[in-house]
Amino acid sequence: xxxxxxxxxxxxxxxxxxxxxxxxxxxxxxxxxxxxxxxxxxxxxxxxxxxxxxxxxxxxxxxxxxxxxxxxxxxxxxxxxxxxxxxxxxxxxxxxxxxxxxxxxxxxxxxxx
Amino acid sequence: xxxxxxxxxxxxxxxxxxxxxxxxxxxxxxxxxxxxxxxxxxxxxxxxxxxxxxxxxxxxxxxxxxxxxxxxxxxxxxxxxxxxxxxxxxxxxxxxxxxxxxxxxxxxxxxx
Numbered sequence: 001x002x003x004x005x006x007x008x009x010x011x012x013x014x015x016x017x018x019x020x021x022x023x024x025x026x027x028x029x030x031x032x033x034x035x036x037x038x039x040x041x042x043x044x045x046x047x048x049x050x051x052x053x054x055x056x057x058x059x060x061x062x063x064x065x066x067x068x069x070x071x072x073x074x075x076x077x078x079x080x081x082x083x084x085x086x087x088x089x090x091x092x093x094x095x096x097x098x099x100x101x102x103x104x105x106x107x108x109x110x111x112x113x
Numbered sequence: 114x115x116x117x118x119x120x121x122x123x124x125x126x127x128x129x130x131x132x133x134x135x136x137x138x139x140x141x142x143x144x145x146x147x148x149x150x151x152x153x154x155x156x157x158x159x160x161x162x163x164x165x166x167x168x169x170x171x172x173x174x175x176x177x178x179x180x181x182x183x184x185x186x187x188x189x190x191x192x193x194x195x196x197x198x199x200x201x202x203x204x205x206x207x208x209x210x211x212x213x214x215x216x217x218x219x220x221x222x223x224x225x
Contacts, residue, residue: 004155031211034214041219041221043117043119043218043219044216046214046216087156100158100171101214102155103156106155
């Protein structure tokens with residue numbers, strides 16, 4: 001069964017304390033892994049798409065990496081405005097046909113000043 | 114601010130009411146989606162439309178009825194809902210079915 005698991009469920013950091021969020025997945029092939037940020041009361045905001053193992057993408061203090069079984073979202077020197085829930089989603093590959101996005105439950109990040 | 118808008122932002126309805134949620138995208142995308150987001154659960158895909166044609170109905174109860182009159186507008190018609198249908202309903206759009214999706218702010222629905 002296709003599955004996406006994010007850990008930890010919640011993470012509290014001090015401002016400037018770097019850390020990583022994990023997204024592990026079990027899917028029938030991978031046609032893309034997506035990271036989103038969601039603020040309370042708002043819709044998810046697209047951050048990154050990764051397609052193949054070894055790929056990395058960066059945006060400000062965030063860097064996403066991908067292996068064959070998991071993805072990491074590294075947060076370097078976070079600021080309070082980085083506080084949000086971070087969602088991971090994968091798109092399976094069903095014998096050449098793409099599947100719909102499968103989301104994890106998210107990691108709620110709190111950064112204290 | 115994203116290019117996907119949703120109205121209303123909040124909705125309280127009784128179990129016998131009929132209401133509709135509206136979504137509009139200003140991004141020139143061809144695909145639109147409805148998702149349900151409940152507390153402590155992952156986003157659940159409900160419906161997918163591509164070029165106005167429904168391509169996915171993810172075993173959603175018939176009390177939810179989608180409508181896509183054109184590639185920019187998507188509706189979700191609601192009738193005789195249950196309290197467990199209370200959730201955040203999110204609309205999204207993408208250029209193609211394989212592309213990243215852009216979400217609206219959602220409609221917070223409460224069924225009393």
